[in-house]
Amino acid sequence: MSRFWSKTVKGLTPYTPGEQPKITNLIKLNTNENPYGPSLKAIAAIASANNDSLRLYPPPDSEDLKAAIATTYALNPNQVFVGNGSDEVLAHIFQALLKHESPLLFPDITYSFYPVYCKLYDILFKLIPLDSGFSIQIEDFLNAGKNGGIIFPNPNAPTGLALPLAAIRTLLEKNQNSVVVIDEAYVDFGTESATTLITEFDNLIVTHSLSKSRALAGLRIGYAMGHHELIEGLERVKNSFNSYPIDRLASAGGIAAIKDEVYLKQISLKIQSSREKLVLALQKLGFNTIPSTANFIFTHHPIHDGKFLYQALRDKNILVRHFNLPRIDQYLRITVGTDQECETLLLVLKEILSSTN
Numbered sequence: 001m002s003r004f005w006s007k008t009v010k011g012l013t014p015y016t017p018g019e020q021p022k023i024t025n026l027i028k029l030n031t032n033e034n035p036y037g038p039s040l041k042a043i044a045a046i047a048s049a050n051n052d053s054l055r056l057y058p059p060p061d062s063e064d065l066k067a068a069i070a071t072t073y074a075l076n077p078n079q080v081f082v083g084n085g086s087d088e089v090l091a092h093i094f095q096a097l098l099k100h101e102s103p104l105l106f107p108d109i110t111y112s113f114y115p116v117y118c119k120l121y122d123i124l125f126k127l128i129p130l131d132s133g134f135s136i137q138i139e140d141f142l143n144a145g146k147n148g149g150i151i152f153p154n155p156n157a158p159t160g161l162a163l164p165l166a167a168i169r170t171l172l173e174k175n176q177n178s179v180v181v182i183d184e185a186y187v188d189f190g191t192e193s194a195t196t197l198i199t200e201f202d203n204l205i206v207t208h209s210l211s212k213s214r215a216l217a218g219l220r221i222g223y224a225m226g227h228h229e230l231i232e233g234l235e236r237v238k239n240s241f242n243s244y245p246i247d248r249l250a251s252a253g254g255i256a257a258i259k260d261e262v263y264l265k266q267i268s269l270k271i272q273s274s275r276e277k278l279v280l281a282l283q284k285l286g287f288n289t290i291p292s293t294a295n296f297i298f299t300h301h302p303i304h305d306g307k308f309l310y311q312a313l314r315d316k317n318i319l320v321r322h323f324n325l326p327r328i329d330q331y332l333r334i335t336v337g338t339d340q341e342c343e344t345l346l347l348v349l350k351e352i353l354s355s356t357n
């Protein structure tokens with residue numbers, strides 16, 4: 001604490017991301033990174049953008065990247081906003097579209113960056129509890145009184161549970177007076193995307209990330225899609241903050257990655273198949289796993305303590321995520337790795353369980 005800190009800074013509780021340890025012989029299943037590399041086309045595009053033109057600022061409006069995204073989702077480029085990771089895109093959304101007199105609504109168990117942005121931008125919020133099976137109940141959001149906006153990931157994090165498109169449609173139909181943000185960071189692993197509703201609802205924003213399904217967490221690209229007037233609001237905030245959030249290398253890699261839908265499909269299907277195998281094998285060890293449509297699972301053991309299992313795995317160089325929070329402190333969030341990594345995880349878990357019985 002410094003006496004020079006502003007009142008805002010003194011009051012902040014920053015988000016803590018999963019650790020990125022320097023040790024190399026680690027099985028890293030804690031931050032939902034993709035176990036497969038990015039599209040080779042993206043790597044080649046980054047390599048060829050690595051030239052003398054780096055002395056020039058990148059195009060401030062990222063027209064080419066927006067055009068590639070717009071084509072992929074059958075939208076107009078003016079319905080697309082891009083940023084330095086979807087976390088930055090979300091930050092601008094909170095400031096531009098979710099700060100109002102009535103509270104912003106989000107689930108009690110969800111992406112823990114949301115309350116951090118509320119604190120940063122001084123946004124009132126109200127938590128809507130998930131039901132006992134950890135599902136989002138649309139009715140609970142609709143019955144919560146006047147709201148200044150609604151946000152949740154679909155599938156939700158860290159549960160992995162998704163709502164069907166019909167539920168999102170109902171929410172939009174019955175909540176037309178505030179912005180609804182669907183954070184689709186994990187949508188490519190088996191959830192229906194709400195992007196198809198964008199032309200129908202002028203209060204819908206859908207956010208995507210290249211970090212998970214496109215295996216480009218290190219490149220930092222995220223985007224939002226929605227009505228052009230919502231996007232224009234985001235551009236106003238962005239252009240009051242940083243004119244060039246997407247650098248030349250990121251733009252080149254991002255465009256190539258977005259266009260390589262064949263590779264996206266290939267690795268996403270591989271991860272989905274590994275996920276189903278992992279869930280079944282964990283079940284044989286006594287674990288209960290929430291049905292996931294993400295590249296991670298949320299699981300707990302009826303006998304063995306969540307924090308203990310997290311630590312025991314860490315001692316054996318396997319990193320998973322444990323949240324010391326009400327309702328979920330018995331759970332582990334485990335990223336779906338390669339089949340090989342999943343097998344090692346299962347072997348080590350088996351050892352831990354049998355040595356503590």
Ligand SMILES: *Cc1c(COP(=O)(O)O)cnc(C)c1O
Nearest residue numbers: 085086087111153185209211222
């Ligand atoms: C990973 C994640 C993000 C952020 O992704 P970046 O594009 O890497 O900033 C956003 N929302 C949720 C729910 C996530 O899990």
